[in-house]
Amino acid sequence: SQKIEQNSEALNIQEGKTATLTCNYTNYSPAYLQWYRQDPGRGPVFLLLICENEKEKRKERLKVTFDTTLKQSLFHITASQPADSATYLCALRNSGNTPLVFGKGTRLSVIA
Amino acid sequence: NAGVTQTPKFQVLKTGQSMTLQCAQDMNHNSMYWYRQDPGMGLRLIYYSASEGTTDKGEVPNGYNVSRLNKREFSLRLESAAPSQTSVYFCASNLGRGWEETQYFGPGTRLLVL
DSSP: OOEEEOSOSEEEEETTSOEEEEEEEESOOOSEEEEEEEOTTSOOEEEEEEETTOSEEEETTEEEEEETTTTEEEEEESSOOGGGOEEEEEEEOSSTTSOOEEOOOEEEEEEO | OOOEEEEOSEEEEOTTOOEEEEEEEOSOOSEEEEEEEETTTEEEEEEEESSTTOOEEOSOOTTEEEEEOSSSBEEEEESSOOGGGOEEEEEEEEOOOSTTOOOEEOOOEEEEEO
């Protein structure tokens, strides 16, 4: 069966450290993988998209990697801040005309 | 631009009552989606509309109906609400043009069915 697994339901880290979140998928062949941020009481907001031909993508303090052999994406936040505390969701689609499917998310808490 | 708007923000229903959740987008998007989000279950797709005039079932369509009223509006109807439908409902939209399309979400409707 098809699965998207974000292996940590919750992750606590100290301010200033790098947070690393994992997204693994099974029985999908995505050409792109996306990451979203969701704050309590709000809808998810798009952060980054990475293509299967890209090994790594960066945006300010965010970095995403995509390994289609391991079927895994890693999401890094460097120099983390309490304002980075949120739930982070990975998402992918199995073909160009099918809806996005989301992982369950990892709730990140950055402690000052 | 308001983006994706949803009404109401919060609703309490009794078992068996019906209601319609409204969603509208002002970004000229072709595709619209309804998700529900429950603790421990993540976002699950209920129904979607790839373009005006079409609707398709998602992962959890039972107990729901949808209407794509026009390009801007996509409503979700609960004909006979059940406690299992207590959830947070999110509407989303995008241009619907392929692999790299990202999703724009509304603020959500919190529904409690007693």
